[in-house]
Amino acid sequence: MNVVVCVKQIPDPAEPGALNPDHTLKRDGKLILDESDSYGVEMALQLVDTAGEGEVTLVSMAPNSETSGLRTALAMGAAKAVLVSDEALKGAGALDSAKVLAAAIKRVEGADLILAATESSDGYTGTVPEQIAAVLDLPSITFAKHIEIADGTVKVQRQTEAGYDECECPLPAVVSVTAGVVEPRYPSFKGIMAAKSKPVDEVKVADLGLDAGIVGWAGAGQEIVDVSAAPEREAGEVIEDDGEAYTKIVEFLDGLKVL
Amino acid sequence: MALSKIWVHAEAVDGKVANITLEMLAKARELGDTVECFYAGPDADAIAATVGAHGATTLHSTGDLNGGLIGVHLGAAVAEAVGSAAPDLIMFGTTQDGRDTAARLSVKLDKPVLTNNSGISVDGDAIVVETQIFGGTQIVKTKFAAGGPALAVFRPKSFVAEESGGGAASVAELTVPDVGAAGAAKIVDRHVEESTGPKLDEAAIVVSGGRGLGDAEKYQIIEDLAKALKGAPGASRAIVDAGWVPYSYQVGQTGKVVKPTVYIAAGISGATQHMVGMKGSKNIIAINKDPEAPIFSIADLGVVGDVHKVLPKLLEALQSR
Ligand SMILES: Cc1cc2nc3c(=O)[nH]c(=O)nc-3n(C[C@H](O)[C@H](O)[C@H](O)COP(=O)(O)OP(=O)(O)OC[C@H]3O[C@@H](n4cnc5c(N)ncnc54)[C@H](O)[C@@H]3O)c2cc1C
Ligand SMILES: Nc1ncnc2c1ncn2[C@@H]1O[C@H](COP(=O)(O)O)[C@@H](O)[C@H]1O
Numbered sequence: 001m002n003v004v005v006c007v008k009q010i011p012d013p014a015e016p017g018a019l020n021p022d023h024t025l026k027r028d029g030k031l032i033l034d035e036s037d038s039y040g041v042e043m044a045l046q047l048v049d050t051a052g053e054g055e056v057t058l059v060s061m062a063p064n065s066e067t068s069g070l071r072t073a074l075a076m077g078a079a080k081a082v083l084v085s086d087e088a089l090k091g092a093g094a095l096d097s098a099k100v101l102a103a104a105i106k107r108v109e110g111a112d113l114i115l116a117a118t119e120s121s122d123g124y125t126g127t128v129p130e131q132i133a134a135v136l137d138l139p140s141i142t143f144a145k146h147i148e149i150a151d152g153t154v155k156v157q158r159q160t161e162a163g164y165d166e167c168e169c170p171l172p173a174v175v176s177v178t179a180g181v182v183e184p185r186y187p188s189f190k191g192i193m194a195a196k197s198k199p200v201d202e203v204k205v206a207d208l209g210l211d212a213g214i215v216g217w218a219g220a221g222q223e224i225v226d227v228s229a230a231p232e233r234e235a236g237e238v239i240e241d242d243g244e245a246y247t248k249i250v251e252f253l254d255g256l257k258v259l
Numbered sequence: 260m261a262l263s264k265i266w267v268h269a270e271a272v273d274g275k276v277a278n279i280t281l282e283m284l285a286k287a288r289e290l291g292d293t294v295e296c297f298y299a300g301p302d303a304d305a306i307a308a309t310v311g312a313h314g315a316t317t318l319h320s321t322g323d324l325n326g327g328l329i330g331v332h333l334g335a336a337v338a339e340a341v342g343s344a345a346p347d348l349i350m351f352g353t354t355q356d357g358r359d360t361a362a363r364l365s366v367k368l369d370k371p372v373l374t375n376n377s378g379i380s381v382d383g384d385a386i387v388v389e390t391q392i393f394g395g396t397q398i399v400k401t402k403f404a405a406g407g408p409a410l411a412v413f414r415p416k417s418f419v420a421e422e423s424g425g426g427a428a429s430v431a432e433l434t435v436p437d438v439g440a441a442g443a444a445k446i447v448d449r450h451v452e453e454s455t456g457p458k459l460d461e462a463a464i465v466v467s468g469g470r471g472l473g474d475a476e477k478y479q480i481i482e483d484l485a486k487a488l489k490g491a492p493g494a495s496r497a498i499v500d501a502g503w504v505p506y507s508y509q510v511g512q513t514g515k516v517v518k519p520t521v522y523i524a525a526g527i528s529g530a531t532q533h534m535v536g537m538k539g540s541k542n543i544i545a546i547n548k549d550p551e552a553p554i555f556s557i558a559d560l561g562v563v564g565d566v567h568k569v570l571p572k573l574l575e576a577l578q579s580r
Contacts, residue, residue, distance in 0.1 A: 017393045093371045094362075119513065125374040126353070127412075130330055130362035139443040141328065143355050145506075159506055160355065161272060163452040167328070169444035179513065180500030221371040221405025230391060230398050233538060233557040238550070241564025246573040249523075249544060252560045256542060258464060258488070258521055259580065 001051030001149065003044040004108050005078065006101055006116040006132070007037040009062040009069030013121050023224040024091040025122060031062060033069035036117035038184035040177045041073045044115050045185070047149055055079035057111070059104045061089060061097060067200055074195035075187030081198070082107055086205045088212035093220040094123070098131030100215055103208035105136065107201070111172060113154060118143050118176045133174035140174040141167045145181045262347040262381060265291035266337070266408075268357055269298040269310050269318065276309040278460070279352035281420035283413055287350060288314040288423060290381055295346070296428065299324055299333040299356075303430050311428035313420065319433040326445045330359025336435045338367035341408055348379075348386055351412045361412050372410040373401055377417040386411075394531020395538055415460065416516045416539060452505055457491050459508065464490030465519045465540070467510055468498065469533075471526020471547060471566055475503040480570045481525065487577040493517065495527045511536035526566045529554025546570070 009031035011017065018026045033041075044056045058073050058081035065085045074081065082104045089100065105114055114136075116129035133140035145164060146157040152171050157164045159178055187195070205212045239245055253259050265287040270277040280296070287294040295317040296310045303320040310318055321336050337349070337360070349364070351357040353375065365372040378389030382402075386409045390399045403409040459465065466488065468481035478498070485492040493515070494508040510517055512532040522540035527533060529545070529552055537543070538557060545558035546569050555561040562569055 023399070094374070095365050095369075095371050098366070124512065126358045127362035127365070127372055127374055130359045131366050133441070134334070134363045134366035137439070137441050139331070139441050141444050142330070142359055158355070158446075160449075162454070162507060163450040165446045166448040166450070167444055167446050173444065178506070180496070221403065222373060223402045223404045224399055225387060225402050226400040228398055230396055235556050236559035236561065238555055238558070238561035238563060241562055241569055243568070245562045245564055246569055246576055248560065249562065249573055250576050252544065253521065256521060259577070
C-alpha cells in the first residue's frame with residue numbers, strides 16, 4: 001500500500017496575510033505544513049499501518065526550496081518527499097498547480113492512492129485534487145471523512161449536505177480528505193531527528209517535462225485588475241453582563257419584530 | 260455589454276432545485292441574453308419547471324447517473340457540448356459536485372477556473388469576478404484572460420434568487436461520453452441525518468455555539484434557543500471537529516454561508532474563517548466572556564459575559580413569552 005499525500009506549505013495562517021505589489025500572495029517568510037493537509041498525512045500513515053506494508057510519499061510545490069512543512073510531515077512518519085520548487089511557478093493558478101503536482105506524482109513509483117485535502121487554508125480553491133485526478137485520468141472521491149482499503153478498492157464516506165454517501169472505487173484513485181476527521185499525531189523526538197535525513201527529491205518544472213511558460217503566472221489565464229478594502233461592518237453596542245444582559249437581548253430581538 | 264450565452268450548473272437536493280442554483284440564475288439573467296442550465300440527476304422535468312421559472316430556457320440533462328459521481332461525468336459531458344454551444348460563461352456553486360464538475364471541466368477545456376467568487380460583472384468584453392480574501396476584509400477583482408468559456412465558482416448567498424415568471428425550460432439531452440476508468444467511483448449507499456426545523460441556510464434566525472460552551476452536553480441550550488426562536492442551530496468548526504455536532508451545522512468558509520435576519524454567536528471567538536460565513540447577517544448578537552474577542556467588532560449587540568449565565572436566562576425569558 002503506497003500512498004502519496006499532496007501537502008501544501010503555506011505562510012502561518014496565524015500571521016496576517018499580505019499581498020505582493022503584483023497582487024499575488026506573499027509567501028516569502030517561513031512556511032509551515034498546512035493544517036488541512038496534516039489530516040491527509042495522518043490518514044495515509046494509518047492506511048499504510050493497517051495494510052502492514054508500503055510507505056507514504058509527500059508531494060509539494062513551494063517556492064524557495066522550502067522544506068519546513070515537509071519536515072513536519074516526514075517527522076510524523078512519511079518516508080520521503082518530492083518537492084517542486086521553481087521561480088517560474090510564482091503565481092501559478094489551481095489548474096497549473098494540478099498539472100505540476102500530477103507530473104510530480106508520476107515520479108513516485110507504484111502509488112496506489114493519492115490523498116489531498118478538500119481545500120487548503122490559504123488558497124481554498126477546493127479544485128486542485130479533482131484537477132489532479134483529471135490530469136492523471138484517475139477516478140476520484142472528494143470530501144472523504146472516512147477511508148478504508150480492502151482488496152484493491154477504496155471505500156469512502158463522502159460528506160454531503162445532509163449526511164454522507166458511501167462511495168467505492170478501484171485503486172489507483174485520488175481522494176480528498178475533509179479537515180478534522182482524524183487526530184494528526186505529534187511528531188516524536190525520534191521522528192523529528194529521523195526526518196532530517198529523509199530524502200527530499202527537489203525538481204524543477206523542466207525536470208517534469210512541463211513548459212515553464214505555460215504553468216506560471218504568465219499562463220494562468222487570469223489577471224487581477226483591482227484589490228480594495230471591503231466595506232466594513234460597524235461594531236454596535238457592547239455591554240457587560242451584570243446578570244440582566246439577557247433582557248437587552250430580548251429587547252433587541254423585540255425591536256426587530258422577530259419574536 | 261451583455262454576454263450572449265451563460266450556462267449555469269443546476270443542482271437539486273431531494274428533487275428540489277438548490278438555492279445556490281436559483282441565486283446564480285438571477286445574476287445570469289442580468290448578465291446574459293440567453294441563460295441555460297446543465298444538470299446530472301433524476302427528475303429533469305421537475306427541475307426544468309423550476310429553473311424555467313427563474314429564467315433558464317433550456318435544461319441540458321444527462322439523466323440519472325445511477326450512482327456515478329457527478330463531477331467526472333458532467334464535466335466530460337459539458338466539455339463535449341460546449342464545442343458547439345459555446346457559452347461565454349459557465350457558473351457553478353461552491354458545493355461538492357459544483358467544485359468537482361468545474362475542476363474536471365477545467366482540465367478537459369484547459370481553461371482556468373476561478374473559485375470562491377461573491378460577485379461578477381461584465382466590463383466591455385471582459386468578465387470580472389470578485390473574491391473576498393483575508394476573512395472578507397479585502398475584495399480582489401480578477402479578469403478572465405484566457406478566452407471563453409470563463410469558468411467561475413460562486414459562494415452561496417452571493418446573489419438574491421428571484422423568479423422571472425418564465426415557463427418550464429425545454430429539456431435537451433446532454434450526452435455523457437465514455438470516461439473510462441476515471442468514472443469508476445460509485446455511490447453505493449446514502450445516509451441522511453435527520454433534521455427538524457428550518458434549514459440552517461434558510462432560517463431567519465440562527466443561533467450558533469462555539470468552543471466557549473465548554474463541552475458537548477452544553478450545546479443543548481443552543482438547540483433549545485433556536486427552537487424557541489423558530490430558528491436553526493449552527494456551530495463553529497471547532498466544535499464540529501470536536502464531534503459535538505455534525506458537519507451540517509458548521510457556519511463559515513468551509514461550512515455554510517448564512518445571511519439571517521439575526522445571527523447569535525455564543526462562545527465563538529470570531530475567527531476570520533467563521534466570520535466570512537455569517538458577516539452578511541442583517542443583525543449580529545455576540546456573547547463572549549472575552550471583551551477582546553474579534554466577534555465584537557462586527558456585532559450590533561455584544562454581551563461580555565458567561566454563556567452559562569446569560570443563555571439560560573435568555574431561554575427562560577423567551578419561553579415564558
Ligand atoms: C482552512 C480553514 C477553514 C476553516 N473553516 C472554518 C469554518 O468554516 N467555520 C468556522 O467556524 N471555523 C473555521 N475554521 C476554524 C477557525 O479558524 C477557528 O479555529 C474556529 O472558528 C474557532 O471556533 P470557536 O470560536 O468556537 O473556538 P475558539 O476560537 O476557541 O473560541 C472560543 C471563544 O469562547 C469564549 N468563551 C470561553 N468560555 C466562555 C464562556 N463561559 N462564556 C462565553 N464565552 C466563552 C472565548 O473567549 C473564545 O472567544 C477554519 C480554519 C481553517 C484553517
Ligand atoms: N502547492 C501545492 N503543493 C502540494 N499540494 C497542494 C498544492 N496546492 C494544492 N495542493 C493540494 O490540494 C489541496 C487543496 O488545495 P486548494 O485546491 O488550493 O484548496 C491542498 O490541501 C493540497 O492537498
